[in-house]
Amino acid sequence: MTRPAGGPARAVKLWLDVAFFVVTGAGVGLTAWLAISPIVLRGGQVGDTAIPVAVGSGALRPTLTLDVDTVAAPSIRRAVLVEARGELRVQSTSWPLQFLPNLGLLLGIAVVLILLLLLRRILADVVAGDPFAAANAQRMRIMGIILVAAGALGPVVEHLVARSLLRRVPIQGVELTAPFDLRVDMILIGLLLLVLAAVFGYGSELERERSLTI
Amino acid sequence: MAIRVNLDFLLLQRGLSLTELADRVGITIANLSILKTNKARAVRFSTLNAICRELDCQPGDLLEHRPDSEP
Numbered sequence A: 001m002t003r004p005a006g007g008p009a010r011a012v013k014l015w016l017d018v019a020f021f022v023v024t025g026a027g028v029g030l031t032a033w034l035a036i037s038p039i040v041l042r043g044g045q046v047g048d049t050a051i052p053v054a055v056g057s058g059a060l061r062p063t064l065t066l067d068v069d070t071v072a073a074p075s076i077r078r079a080v081l082v083e084a085r086g087e088l089r090v091q092s093t094s095w096p097l098q099f100l101p102n103l104g105l106l107l108g109i110a111v112v113l114i115l116l117l118l119l120r121r122i123l124a125d126v127v128a129g130d131p132f133a134a135a136n137a138q139r140m141r142i143m144g145i146i147l148v149a150a151g152a153l154g155p156v157v158e159h160l161v162a163r164s165l166l167r168r169v170p171i172q173g174v175e176l177t178a179p180f181d182l183r184v185d186m187i188l189i190g191l192l193l194l195v196l197a198a199v200f201g202y203g204s205e206l207e208r209e210r211s212l213t214i
Numbered sequence B: 001m002a003i004r005v006n007l008d009f010l011l012l013q014r015g016l017s018l019t020e021l022a023d024r025v026g027i028t029i030a031n032l033s034i035l036k037t038n039k040a041r042a043v044r045f046s047t048l049n050a051i052c053r054e055l056d057c058q059p060g061d062l063l064e065h066r067p068d069s070e071p
Helices: A005-039 A096-127 A132-168 A185-211 B007-014 B018-025 B030-038 B044-056
Strands: A047-055 A063-066 A081-083 A084-092 B003-005 B063-064
Touching: A005 A096, A047 A096, A084 A096, A096 A132, A096 A185, A132 A185, B007 B018, B007 B030, B007 B044, B018 B030, B018 B044
Parallel strands: none
Antiparallel strands: A047 A084, A063 A081, B003 B063
């Protein structure tokens, strides 16, 4: 083991602890709400739902051809709205419409909680002066796999949920599509963590050799 | 590991305890114990020097190569 880490590591640990407890509180609150919502909402109360949408047709690159006043602007041949994304806010008495997005949010909160928990444990070892503890390589590997999976599969789940919700909200006058946004940034960070896990695995082996060098 | 550390025998011969040797050499009892029980992966020359100085012995008295003992 090396010396216990100083101020900056402890400061980061404090922030992580705060974030962990805030997200845990949010998760507990949302879980409680989801548990009682069938009872609360069965009376047909109006509730809000937010659905991620893209304007136009085509999930990967949604486009919408707009009508242009060619009399006012004769030089304009065509105008196409490309990848316009936003949020459709719906007020309804439908319980599934209110429940499904919250379920997706709860899944997201669970993923963030797991990542924060693993980060806290890694940082606890760093603060204690044992950054190359054998478990840390494994923790980083798990975090990397979670981020790669979230970046690749998360958009698929979001797309399917949004599509299911949009089917229940037949909007007229404008074509709305469920978006599909592959999170390349999340995948790259996950891959970076997998590389770091390999480095820390090697570091753990070196530390073990060092600790057994008298 | 085919290298054996004959610390037990030397301590007995010199009438020293592990604790006393650890204090004189300046390493922890835990580390000396790792050495004594042949669990160490490497020994620094500085540690070898200190042990040989305190036990008044040669490195060859302390270390022995036993190829048959390697699994």
